[in-house]
Amino acid sequence: xxxxxxxxxxxxxxxxxxxxxxxxxxxxxxxxxxxxxxxxxxxxxxxxxxxxxxxxxxxxxxxxxxxxxxxxxxxxxxxxxxxxxxxxxxxxxxxxxxxxxxxxxxxxxxxxxxxxxxxxxxxxxxxxxxxxxxxxxxxxxxxxxxxxxxxxxxxxxxxxxxxxxxxxxxxxxxxxxxxxxxxxxxxxxxxxxxxxxxxxxxxxxxxxxxxxxxxxxxxxxxxxxxxxxxxxxxxxxxxxxxxxxxxxxxxxxxxxxxxxxxxxxxxxxxxxxxxxxxxxxxxxxxxxxxxxxxxxxxxxxxxxxxxxxxxxxxxxxxxxxxx
Numbered sequence: 001x002x003x004x005x006x007x008x009x010x011x012x013x014x015x016x017x018x019x020x021x022x023x024x025x026x027x028x029x030x031x032x033x034x035x036x037x038x039x040x041x042x043x044x045x046x047x048x049x050x051x052x053x054x055x056x057x058x059x060x061x062x063x064x065x066x067x068x069x070x071x072x073x074x075x076x077x078x079x080x081x082x083x084x085x086x087x088x089x090x091x092x093x094x095x096x097x098x099x100x101x102x103x104x105x106x107x108x109x110x111x112x113x114x115x116x117x118x119x120x121x122x123x124x125x126x127x128x129x130x131x132x133x134x135x136x137x138x139x140x141x142x143x144x145x146x147x148x149x150x151x152x153x154x155x156x157x158x159x160x161x162x163x164x165x166x167x168x169x170x171x172x173x174x175x176x177x178x179x180x181x182x183x184x185x186x187x188x189x190x191x192x193x194x195x196x197x198x199x200x201x202x203x204x205x206x207x208x209x210x211x212x213x214x215x216x217x218x219x220x221x222x223x224x225x226x227x228x229x230x231x232x233x234x235x236x237x238x239x240x241x242x243x244x245x246x247x248x249x250x251x252x253x254x255x256x257x258x259x260x261x262x263x264x265x266x267x268x269x270x271x272x273x274x275x276x277x278x279x280x281x282x283x284x285x286x287x288x289x290x291x292x293x294x295x296x297x298x299x300x301x302x303x304x305x306x307x308x309x310x311x312x313x314x315x316x317x318x319x320x321x322x323x
Contacts, residue, residue: 001039006031006078009091013081030074033058045094048102051075055103069105076100115247116256122149126193128241136204137216141237143197144213145253150191152257152275153177155250159225161212166198173198175212179276186276258286 010031014024037054038046051072058068082091083098117125126149129142144158153161157177165176165185173195176185190198198212207214211224225233234250248256254275261271272283 001042001044004035004039005044006035006038009082010035010078012089013078017077026070027074027077030071031078033071034075045092046099048099051099051103072100072103072105076103076105114249114252114255116252116259117243117246117248119260121243121246122256122260125149125237125241125243129237130197132240133200135216136201137233139197139201139204140213140216141233143194143201145237146194146197147175147190148250148253149257150194151175151188152254152261153188154254155227155230158213159211159227159230162210163202163212164210166202166212255286258283259290262286262290 010028014027019027034054037057038044038050041050043050055068055072058071063071079098079100082089082095085091086093086095126142126146129138129145133139133142147153148158157179161175161177166173167176168174169187173190174187175190176187178184179186201213209222211222213225214223215225215229230250238244238246238248246252258271258275261274262268266274268280268283268287271286272280275283277283
């Protein structure tokens with residue numbers, strides 16, 4: 001089989017979705033592997049059983065749970081689209097049935113894999129970027145770091161924030177951001193230090209770029225910061241502040257904000273609202289991370305092995321004396 005109908009259909013499905021480049025790459029890879037599997041077996045219209053066998057083949061081949069999870073998610077989205085649009089797209093009747101509905105996905109146990117800053121490191125990062133301000137991009141960098149560390153915003157939300165959305169409401173400045181594509185803008189509160197940092201930065205702006213943050217070495221009047229430029233800038237900031245050793249990325253500032261909010265006594269619900277999570281399960285990852293940090297199991301085990309104030313020793317000694 002040289003070609004397969006899913007090749008064109010999957011591209012048609014992806015063309016209507018607003019996916020980040022990385023997500024688009026994962027989806028295309030998932031469809032490529034599944035279609036290749038079908039071609040090798042001359043399967044034109046796969047059944048649910050074919051998907052289950054495909055999943056088992058990937059598991060036996062050593063694919064990670066996460067990889068399988070991504071592939072099944074991609075296929076679920078595609079077949080739901082084909083089922084709902086079968087008549088509109090004039091597809092064969094076989095597509096009326098969503099073959100992915102009975103397929104259960106691989107469960108993923110969320111966990112913190114990125115480093116976070118300590119309180120001392122976060123304080124050093126904010127104060128150092130403030131003290132080092134000289135040129136306009138220094139003011140921009142300080143404002144971005146203050147915003148991300150206190151508001152828990154994503155890189156996407158920061159680079160696409162608009163100047164017009166930084167407004168005064170009831171005597172205090174707020175920022176309106178879009179949490180997810182297609183949703184209305186959400187108002188987020190800003191700390192006093194962040195407000196001052198943004199105001200200081202904007203007071204030095206002479207351009208008409210509508211974005212809250214922009215590049216200043218290149219005369220690109222209406223463009224937001226590019227993601228790669230953003231990451232390069234952040235790497236330079238870490239070097240200038242002596243925090244390269246932390247290994248953090250811009251995304252780690254969001255994780256740090258979540259951890260700090262829980263450590264200060266904020267609830268899971270408050271942290272969920274801060275980060276704009278849809279599911280509270282995503283927020284529980286941070287609580288699990290904190291709980292593990294506070295877990296003293298390793299020291300307690302060592303203490304038991306080395307007989308340091310070991311309650312089991314006392315029980316054993318009592319048993320010997322009584323006997």
